[in-house]
Amino acid sequence: MPYSRFRLEIADRVARLTLDRPEQMNAIDPQFWRELDDVLARLQRDAPARALVLDAAGKHFCAGMSLDAFSSSIALDDSSAAARANIAAMLADMQRTLDRLAELRMPVLAAIQGGCVGGGVDLVCAADMRYGTRDAFFCIQEINIGMAADLGTLQRLPKLIPEGVARELAYTGRRLPAERALALGLVNEVFDDAGAMLAGVMQVAREIAAKPPVAVWASKQAIDYARDHPVADGLRQMGWLQSGLWDTAAVAEAIRARAGKREPSFPDLVPLRYFADAGATAEAPHRAAADPDPARRP
Numbered sequence: 001m002p003y004s005r006f007r008l009e010i011a012d013r014v015a016r017l018t019l020d021r022p023e024q025m026n027a028i029d030p031q032f033w034r035e036l037d038d039v040l041a042r043l044q045r046d047a048p049a050r051a052l053v054l055d056a057a058g059k060h061f062c063a064g065m066s067l068d069a070f071s072s073s074i075a076l077d078d079s080s081a082a083a084r085a086n087i088a089a090m091l092a093d094m095q096r097t098l099d100r101l102a103e104l105r106m107p108v109l110a111a112i113q114g115g116c117v118g119g120g121v122d123l124v125c126a127a128d129m130r131y132g133t134r135d136a137f138f139c140i141q142e143i144n145i146g147m148a149a150d151l152g153t154l155q156r157l158p159k160l161i162p163e164g165v166a167r168e169l170a171y172t173g174r175r176l177p178a179e180r181a182l183a184l185g186l187v188n189e190v191f192d193d194a195g196a197m198l199a200g201v202m203q204v205a206r207e208i209a210a211k212p213p214v215a216v217w218a219s220k221q222a223i224d225y226a227r228d229h230p231v232a233d234g235l236r237q238m239g240w241l242q243s244g245l246w247d248t249a250a251v252a253e254a255i256r257a258r259a260g261k262r263e264p265s266f267p268d269l270v271p272l273r274y275f276a277d278a279g280a281t282a283e284a285p286h287r288a289a290a291d292p293d294p295a296r297r298p
Helices: 030-046 067-071 087-102 119-125 141-145 153-159 163-172 178-184 194-209 213-228 231-245 248-260
Strands: 006-011 014-019 051-056 108-112 115-117 129-133 137-139 175-177 189-191
Touching: 006 030, 014 194, 030 087, 051 194, 087 119, 108 119, 108 194, 115 119, 119 137, 119 153, 129 178, 129 194, 141 163, 153 163, 175 178, 178 189, 189 194, 213 231
Parallel strands: 014 051, 051 108, 108 129, 115 137, 129 189
Antiparallel strands: 006 014, 137 175
C-alpha cells in the first residue's frame, strides 16, 4: 500500500522508516496506525533488512494521538455497558501493532528529536534502543488529558527506567529531558542535533546489519525473554535457542573473515511463509502479512 504518513527506504541492509507529517508534528491518526501495521507486517514477513531505524521529519518526533482521533472511528465509546465492553478489544487491536514493532526479527533503533509525547512514547518504548537530540523530551501526556496511557508505555517503560521515575512521569505528566533520559538509561546516547543523531544511529544500524542475522535475532529473543522471566528460565530458553538456531557455517565464516581481515558475509533471514499463503498469487505477495480482516483495524 502507498504510505502517506511514512517514508520507507532500504539501503545497505538497513531499513529507515520516517514519520513524515512534520506539519502535524507527526501526530497519530487512524491512517498512521493502518500504515504502520502494514509496513511492520511486510518487514517481518520479507526481512528485506537486518535493522530498522525509526525517525521523524520536522522539529518533533511525535506529538502523540491526534485530537481528531478522539472523535473518529477509534474514539472510545462509554455510552453504555455494551459499548464499554468493546473498549478492551479495540485497545488490544491497537496494542498488537506495537507488539509487531517489538517483535520484529530485526533490532529497532529509534532516533528522537524534539517532543516524544503520548503515543510517541508508546512507540519508542517498543524499540530495542533509543537515541535522542539534546532538545528531545518525553512526556506521558495521557494523564494531562484525563486518562491513563493504554498502549504499552505503562507496561514497557518500567522495564527501561527505575519504576519510581516511571510512576512519577505517569502520575504527573512532567517532561523527561534528554540528559536525564540518558542518565536513567532510557536513551543510549544524546547528540547535538538531528543530523548528527541520524548519522550516529545509522552507523550503529549498519554495524548490526554486518552481523549474522540469525544470531542477532536469537540475541533479541533471549534478551526479551530474560527481561520477563527469572534467570533460570532464561538460561533454559537460551539452550532451546542454541539448539534450534546454532549455525556452524556462520561461526566459521566469522572466524575466516577475522583471520583474513575482511568483512564477513552472512545469508539474510528467509522470508516467512504463512498458512494463508497457500494459493496466493504472485501479484499479492503480502496479502497474508496484513491483517486478515482489515475492517477491524482503526
